[in-house]
C-alpha cells in the first residue's frame with residue numbers, strides 16, 4: 001500500500017547516516033529499469049534484472065554505503081560450497097533494517113535486494129544515485145572514499161527525489177589498479193571473475209591461481225577465514241594514506257622492503 005503522509009526523505013537519510021552510512025543517495029526505479037542489462041558473473045552468469053521485475057510498484061532505490069576503514073573489514077568467512085559471510089559488512093544489514101522501518105512506519109513498502117539473489121547491478125545503481133563513479137578497477141570510486149565504499153540498497157514504492165547521478169571521470173589516464181593486480185584479472189572497467197582472487201580460498205576454487213598468490217594477497221586467518229585481496233584498491237590514488245597503512249598488502253610490502 002502506498003504511503004499517505006509526507007515522504008520521510010529527510011528522516012530516511014538521517015537515519016542511514018546516524019546508523020553509520022557515509023554515503024547516501026536515491027535512484028529512480030524507472031531510470032534503473034532503462035539501464036542496459038549487464039552480465040552478473042561470479043558464478044551466476046545471468047543478466048541484471050529490472051527493479052520493477054523484482055518489486056512490482058517500485059518507485060525508488062535507496063542506496064547507502066559504509067566505509068571499509070581497515071582490512072579487518074575485509075574478512076571473508078567460508079560457510080559452505082562457494083558461499084562466504086563478510087562480518088565487516090554487517091553494519092549494512094543494520095542500516096537497511098532501520099531504513100526499512102522508517103519507510104514502513106510511513107506506510108511505504110520495501111524489499112531488500114542482494115546483488116546475488118536479485119541480480120541487480122549495484123555499481124550502476126550507485127552511480128545513478130550519485131554515490132560515485134565506475135572505476136577501471138570495476139569498483140565504485142568516490143572522491144572521498146576511493147574504492148572503499150561497501151554498498152547496499154533497498155527498493156521501495158515511496159516516490160523519493162532522485163539524487164544527481166555521478167558523472168565525473170575519476171580515473172582519467174590512471175591505470176594503477178590494473179598494474180597492481182597480482183592475478184592479471186583487470187582490464188579497464190572489467191574484472192575477470194575467473195582470475196580475480198576474491199572468491200577463491202583453500203576451501204573453494206584454486207583454479208587459475210598462481211602458487212603463492214593466495215598466501216600473499218589473501219592470507220588465512222583461521223581454517224575457514226581469510227583477508228580478501230585489496231591490491232587494486234590500495235594502488236588507487238583515491239585511497240588515503242591512513243587506509244593504505246591499514247592494509248595487509250602494505251604491511252607485506254614493508255616487511256619485504258626491510
Ligand code: SF4
Nearest residue numbers: 181196197229231232
Ligand atoms: S581483488 Fe585482487 S585479484 Fe581481484 S582484481 Fe583486485 S587486485 Fe586483482
Ligand code: SF4
Nearest residue numbers: 135136171174177236
Ligand atoms: S587506480 Fe586509477 S584507474 Fe584504477 S580505479 Fe583508481 S583511479 Fe581508476
